[in-house]
Amino acid sequence: MMFVTGPAFSGKRTWVRETMGWDAEELAHRAVWDVQELAIDADDLAILADELACRDVVIACELGAGVVPMDADQRAQREAAGRLACLLAERADCVVRICCGLSQVLKGSIS
Amino acid sequence: MLSLIVGGAASGKSAYAEALVRSIEGRRVYVATMEPWDEECRERIARHRAQRAGHGFVTIERYRDLGGLKVPADANVLIDCLGNLIANELYPLDAPSPDATDVAKSVVEGVRTLCASCTHLTLVANEVCAAGTAYEGDTLAYLRAIGHINCAIAAEADFVCEVVAGLPNVLKGKPPTSNA
Numbered sequence A: 001m002m003f004v005t006g007p008a009f010s011g012k013r014t015w016v017r018e019t020m021g022w023d024a025e026e027l028a029h030r031a032v033w034d035v036q037e038l039a040i041d042a043d044d045l046a047i048l049a050d051e052l053a054c055r056d057v058v059i060a061c062e063l064g065a066g067v068v069p070m071d072a073d074q075r076a077q078r079e080a081a082g083r084l085a086c087l088l089a090e091r092a093d094c095v096v097r098i099c100c101g102l103s104q105v106l107k108g109s110i111s
Numbered sequence B: 001m002l003s004l005i006v007g008g009a010a011s012g013k014s015a016y017a018e019a020l021v022r023s024i025e026g027r028r029v030y031v032a033t034m035e036p037w038d039e040e041c042r043e044r045i046a047r048h049r050a051q052r053a054g055h056g057f058v059t060i061e062r063y064r065d066l067g068g069l070k071v072p073a074d075a076n077v078l079i080d081c082l083g084n085l086i087a088n089e090l091y092p093l094d095a096p097s098p099d100a101t102d103v104a105k106s107v108v109e110g111v112r113t114l115c116a117s118c119t120h121l122t123l124v125a126n127e128v129c130a131a132g133t134a135y136e137g138d139t140l141a142y143l144r145a146i147g148h149i150n151c152a153i154a155a156e157a158d159f160v161c162e163v164v165a166g167l168p169n170v171l172k173g174k175p176p177t178s179n180a
Helices: A014-020 A024-030 A046-054 A070-092 B013-022 B039-052 B083-089 B100-116 B138-157
Strands: A002-006 A057-061 A094-099 A101-105 B002-007 B029-032 B059-060 B075-080 B120-126 B159-165 B166-170
Touching: A002 A014, A002 A070, A014 A024, A014 A057, A014 A094, A046 A070, A057 A070, A101 B166, B002 B013, B002 B138, B013 B039, B013 B075, B013 B100, B013 B120, B029 B039, B083 B100, B083 B120, B083 B138, B100 B120, B100 B138, B120 B138
Parallel strands: A002 A057, A002 A094, B002 B120, B002 B159, B029 B059, B029 B075, B075 B120
Antiparallel strands: A094 A101, B159 B166
16 A cells, blocks of 8 residues: 655645556545545544555545644544554555655655 | 745745855846735845845845746746745735636746746745645635645746755755756
8 A cells, every 4th residue: 555645735646646647537446535534533543544555545634734723623633634644654565745746755665 | 947945934945945046146036925014024024135135136026927027037036935926816905816726827827937037946835735724715725726836836847845944855856056
């Protein structure tokens, strides 16, 4: 599994499509994105990470770089999202961070 | 030549970009994008002007429409920062907000036009999308426009660099040199 992360609107899905040579349909079939939104409702983040890791590509938005939110739900969401990202990176053969549509490999290599 | 320097608030991206521009030959032109609407803006502008003093920059104020900006052909242009310009385009004081997708297109087109009319263009962009998307509609449209513009410019740029704690994390190409 390849884990792709980066800021919102940084071109993550476009990069995956272009790198893998997938069309929109294949992307929907083989990848899953915005998984940070699944984190908040998960009873067990490790189980969620295991389930997600069955896909070829898992894409998540970085949420944690701002000020700690005043709102408790938002705080909990970004905590869960950050922890999920770590669990996905552990399970991934390859971790890529996208910034301005450009990739940097943080773990493994793009095959 | 086109360089894009991105980074979070107070990451040292402006100082890095200024040093980069000073290392390249050509007439140094600083394009100031902040509209001086209040005392805080005026103080910030004065502080930035003082920082650049003695570094041989000519300052041009340009709050929107980069494509219409006239610079000498040997100009080595620094724009700091793109986020300001995008906000000025998206939220005009005396008119309704234009469509964010149109703004994104016209800003990228403006960058292309300006880049073609000078020897080197260095753009500084603020990383504002790494703290989630729990914002209201207007702010989300602004973030989306910034994201699209950053990706489009990075795709065309010769050099793209993220600045972290004042240090360059090169994402694409090599820093331009005077010989380039």
